[in-house]
Amino acid sequence: MARKNKKAAASGQKEYKKRSLAAEVWRNYKKNPSAMIALFLVIVIVFVAIFAQFFYDFKKDIVKQHVKEKFQKPSAEHWFGTDNYGRDVFTRVIYGTKYSLSVGVVAVAISCIVGVSLGLIAGYYGGVIEDLILRFCEVFTGIPSILMGVALMTAFGQSIGVLMLAIGLVYSPMYCRTTRAAVLPVRDQEYIEAARVAGVGDLGIMFNHVLPNALSPIIVQVTMGIASAILCASGLSFLGLGVPIPMPEWGAMLSEGREFMRDYMYLTIFPGLAIMITVLSFNLMGDGLRDALDPKLKQ
Amino acid sequence: MDENLLEVKNLKKYFRTKHGTVHAVDDVSFTIKKGKTLGLVGESGCGKTTTGRAILRLTEPTSGQIIFNGRDICTLSKRELKKARRDMQLVFQDPYSSLDPRKTVSQIIAEPIKANKLIKGKEQIDERVNSLMQTVGLAPRLFNTYPHELDGGRRQRVGIARALAMEPHFIVCDEPVSALDVSIQAQILNLLKTLQAEMGLTFIFITHDLSVVNHFSDDIAVMYLGKIVEMAPSEELFSNPRHPYTQALLSAIPVPDLSAKRERIIIKGEIVSPIDPPDECRFYKRCSYACDACRKTPQLEEVCPGHFVACNRLEELGNLNTVK
Amino acid sequence: MDNNLILDIENLVVRFETDDGTVRAVNGLNLQLEKGHAVGLVGETGAGKTTTALSILRLVPDPPGVVECEKLLLDGQDIINMPIKDLEKIRGKDVSMIFQDPMTALNPVFTVGEQIAESIFLHEDVSKAEAYKRALDMLELVGIPAERANEYPHQFSGGMKQRVIIAIALACHPKLLIADEPTTALDVTIQAQMLDLIRSLREKYSTSLIMITHDLGIVAEICDEVAVMYAGNVIEKGTLEDVFNRTKHPYTEGLFNSIPNLNDRKVMLTPIKGFTPDPTNLPPGCAFEPRCPYACENCLKEQKDIYISDTHFVRCSRYEEDGFSIDRKEIQ
16 A cells, blocks of 8 residues: 555655746746836835825815925925926826826727727737738828827816826737737647537637637736837826826926926926836836746746 | 538538638538547648538538438527537537637536536536546546646547537547647546547547547548548558648657657748639649649549549559659 | 777767756667778667767757767777867768658759769869769669769659658768668668668678667567667667577566567457657656556666677676576577
8 A cells, every 4th residue: 555655655656736827927927036126116116106195185185385485396295396386296206107007007908909809800810801901000100190190189178187198009909910929820729620529619719719729928018008108108297188288197297397407307307207217117018028938038 | 320420512612702712611522420539630721621610501511412310410500400419519629729718617617508408407417517527537626626727638528528518429629639738638638538439429529639549540641731632541541642731740749769760841832722723633733753744623522442542643653652 | 909999979968948847758878880880779769769869970950959978989089079170071972871761861852863962072182074974873782873963852752752851961971970770761662772772882882880779570580789779778788699589678678578579369469658858857776667567666776788798788786696687588
């Protein structure tokens, strides 16, 4: 009996732990220190974006003007100083996280829904449909994104919703092409054919088999996309076409501070830093994710 | 018991390329009786895989009839085809690319059941998956593992379980063991044989390995450049090969037996792609017996009951062989 | 006696240190090959055949690979302690290797003539023109018309590419040729051509050959000796007759029983039960013990080679017992 147990132990059977893709990715991701720092920063940023509104009151802390206290230098009381209306820049930067991040996330979600489904259809069906979608994307990317944003904002009016939609649409061709490129090699795998033999319909195959296997580059694109969407939103706000004043959007703050840049540099530095750190964090996280998701780059 | 389960008539599959039309499968006809196995043998590019896929209409045949259980598969609508495919399944060659890496073993086996709504309820499906896993010899502890954690033999068992999930009568096995090691290969071959005996399955067994096909099939069809050049019951084909290509193919098998040192026929040249083939025997350029008579396409002729050969010089060669 | 050995390996150990544990690829392997002989290295996936071949050329990637060896002599030269510079001179000149996949082993941006000439030019004291001329001769020798020398690899079919690779490998008339599954990617009729070519060239240059394969049929065709590998060790070695007709090791027996018999198609195959062991977690003692139908207590202890005759040894402790034999009958 004892011998039998030993035999089972000795037969070299690996223990089958359920190791899903997510666990595998996390294992690889952990090895990358800069990506880990980026992840930490992203978590902090998201946390701030969600909870800042519970600590500050929009009317009282963000938009209320204290003309007496205007243009104060950074101090213990006002960490980032105050602006030309005497509003606390630190509070506004913290509160503004919500706008920048939500514009980034919603815009990317819009690009994703439009771009990924178009890319999935193009890659999966191929032929004329693919050609049509790709040509459409090419035409769309031919228009400069800022110009496109400007056009949409002037057409539909200035609001945060339109801003999200504009940025989302501008970036969707990129998602379409990434998705299509990722779908192409998956489409020819035998398990796709196997699913067809099993009687799974086209939609089922696309969402159950093709998409999960083509997901890695899309995830990376999304992470990096949030960064570029934030940048784009700030750019539009800087031009005065984004989030309407007096919302403390970082780009808008930059724009307002620009006038006083010569004397009160901190008015532009802090919102600028906030944009930079956020964008950098998302980009580094995207880099880390790409390395973790792509087993070929493992070594 | 003796009725034909599948009848393929004049099946053709042409691919258009920029170099010309590839005659991948060119006028192939055969029948398979219920519970029997037909081996489809040939080298890469001979059209054996395309034939297998065309039978399931995974690639649309260019023309021809595929009569399965009395119905022509080629004329079915998409919905009818889905129903018909419950009875016709496919086991793939590559156990690595035929399983979705993002799905667990149980999800893979359950997929056809769910897609065709054969069984309702999670528990009942799990139960069915478990019994299928038992049928193909997979330990229950593998239920939630991912394919990349399994070795080739176990993966191929998952593929077989998936094919069996819909209780088909007919399975196309596309080189199911060529990616496996010999000892594992023997396990899978034995499993397929046992399943055939228990469930009365009918197989088309596509392979390039003649020793495997000899072991496994009742009848063998040898394909060369899209055409069947010889078709006979296994024993007949191995003891009395008539087509020069079959003879060369048989003599080329390396045999692990020292007493069996045989005369080896080495044919010159290599198989080419059948792009716009001229009206001549497809084997013409490599055949050592080729002469002017071979410059027209030979038809399959029955040389003795059940044994068909497509060769223009059959009679002369028959004499040649007896003289030798 | 020793001078007659082209290759002498003693106690070769190769490990791969990975995140998932140590993969013990080769575990104390001994292999001797006489000059002019051909040995077939047979085994299943993961038996350590290719790793053994790579360690002869010291091409095991490091890290993660760790190669340890008591003795690794190639034609009397110590390979293990040789500086890389000298080693590069030996690779391609004294030993060459043919890889499994002919599709990826050639550089697509050079003509095949240039690629053969390069290998001659690197190793022999000849001018470029001379090297190219010899490359043309080599092409003719492997059955490719010399006119095709200025074509690129993609213009060649799989079998032709493999011929080119053989031409490159034999261009400097190496003393030892290592062929790693050279025909697995080819069709049977092409495989027959290739085996024929390797055999005739080997006779011509009296090259020693290590043929790595999983196909016992190929071994029977072109080798003089067989070494059967399992879990990183040679478990049985002997002449063709020794191993094929007087099989001793249970694993070798299992291999033979798994192969469909061409002459008797009705007989059911007898596969080896279970699966090849995980090389990160090898069982103690005989690695085959968990799958072996003859296993007993003694199999859990360290195994050593037992000589049946001068040429034939088996690594199975059950042969220490009197009268032990396996089921497979001796032929003749």
